[in-house]
Amino acid sequence: MGGRSFETERMALRALESEDASSLQLYLNDGAIRGRRYVPGSVRDVEPLSRSHVSAILEEWGKEKAGFTLGVLAKVSGRLIGHATCEWNWDPHCPSVSVVIAPSQQRAGYGSEVLRLLVEHLFLDTPAHTITGWIASWNDSALAFAAAFGFVECGRIPRAGLRDGDYYEHVLVELLHREWATGQGGHRAA
Amino acid sequence: MPLEGTLVVLREERREDQKLFAELRNDLATQAWGQSLPPTYTEEMHVKRFEAMEFSYQRTSARLPIIHKETGEVAGFISYTDLEPRLSASIGLVVAKPFWGTRVGLDAQETLLRFLFSELGLRVVHxxxxxGNPRAVGLAEKSGFRVTARIREAVYKNGKLLDTLAMSLTRDEYYARHPEFADTLPDPVDLLRGA
Known part of the structure; x- marks a missing residue:
């Protein structure tokens, strides 16, 4: 990682520890984020998770070699309020990102701050050229969130899963380095 | 009953296939990856990977050598990965250069698709x-796949920035192209809609 700090005035991204299991279990089992928990692919994204499930998730995140998952800490409370992942399993040229904020802490601007830190890290400290995100087509708030940040939809993967009696799609969104830099008014680290 | 097409048979992987698989992996034209790999893969590495495979009823991937029926030669391999049972999988195809332009790849693709839709009951194949690989795009389109997503400049290969393409073929689209096969598996969504 580069010299940038993984924190803002209100929050910090930090490594996840086994002691985080209870906080993690609490918000991962909140029905409001069913299907958008962004947990490892070996864990289904819908059922309530036991402590051993959550420990397995933490262990899997800890083994990531081509990317990382960090916890989102709210400074005011000292509580874990979410997690964020960058991964480049295919190629560091085109990493993907995901951000999950506990439902009780949403709409407070934490997600935007986290995403800004991740994108700055990838574009300023790694060879990333195109950053992608995968969002379920029913997840309107995440789609709006990504669009507001400058991500653009670049297509859809049909029949990604079933939800409430219908198929949904995965919406792919992308952000090119040069478009981000332009939107930022140039490379701020230069 | 083997997975048999007009020109090819798809069979289980064997130890003796690994030499060809290493050769295909070391050829930049047949690596079939979105990034280039060093041409340093050995037969021994592939044998080790092959021998590490264990028996399971919960397989989520398979790699099937393509046997050219006329000559008995291995013409490449076709695979599926990321299987979500009864829902989806992604396929990959590598054809050895001597078999390019012989329709072996298309026949292998159609043979695997028949298995994925008629036996595994998938709803979509990706x-x-x-x-930079118009040959792969054209071959997929011949089986009915269409591009559903284009991630700009996500690939750098052969000195060029290229777009990643996601292509998909739904069950409905597959059976519409193959009226000779009847689809007797109800769609759960149609059942709910009373269709």
Whole structure:
């Protein structure tokens, strides 16, 4: 990682520890984020998770070699309020990102701050050229969130899963380095 | 009953296939990856990977050598990965250069698709390629796949920035192209809608 700090005035991204299991279990089992928990692919994204499930998730995140998952800490409370992942399993040229904020802490601007830190890290400290995100087509708030940040939809993967009696799609969104830099008014680290 | 097409048979992987698989992996034209790999893969590495495979009823991937019926030669391999049972999988195809332009790849693709839709009951099959591989795009389109997503400049290969292409073929689209096969598996969504 580069010299940038993984924190803002209100929050910090930090490594996840086994002691985080209870906080993690609490918000991962909140029905409001069913299907958008962004947990490892070996864990289904819908059922309530036991402590051993959550420990397995933490262990899997800890083994990531081509990317990382960090916890989102709210400074005011000292509580874990979410997690964020960058991964480049295919190629560091085109990493993907995901951000999950506990439902009780949403709409407070934490997600935007986290995403800004991740994108700055990838574009300023790694060879990333195109950053992608995968969002379920029913997840309107995440789609709006990504669009507001400058991500653009670049297509859809049909029949990604079933939800409430219908198929949904995965919406792919992308952000090119040069478009981000332009939107930022140039490379701020230069 | 083997997975048999007009020109090819798809069979289980064997130890003796690994030499060809290493050769295909070391050829930049047949690596079939969105990034280039060093041409340093050995037969021994592939044998080790092959021998590490264990028996399971919960397989989520398979790699099937393509046997050219006329000559008995291995013409490449076709695979599926990321199987979500009864829902989806992604396929990949590598054809050895001597078999390019012989329709062996298309026959292998159609043979695997029949297995995925008629035996595994999938609702959709995906594949990933890039804009610098028009041969792969054309072959997929011949089976009914269409590009559903284009991630700009996500691939750098052969000195060029290329777009990643996601292509998909739904069950409905597959059976519409193959009226000779009847689809007797109800769609759960149609059942709920009373269709």
């Amino acid at each position: 594949l990933w390629t890039h804009s």
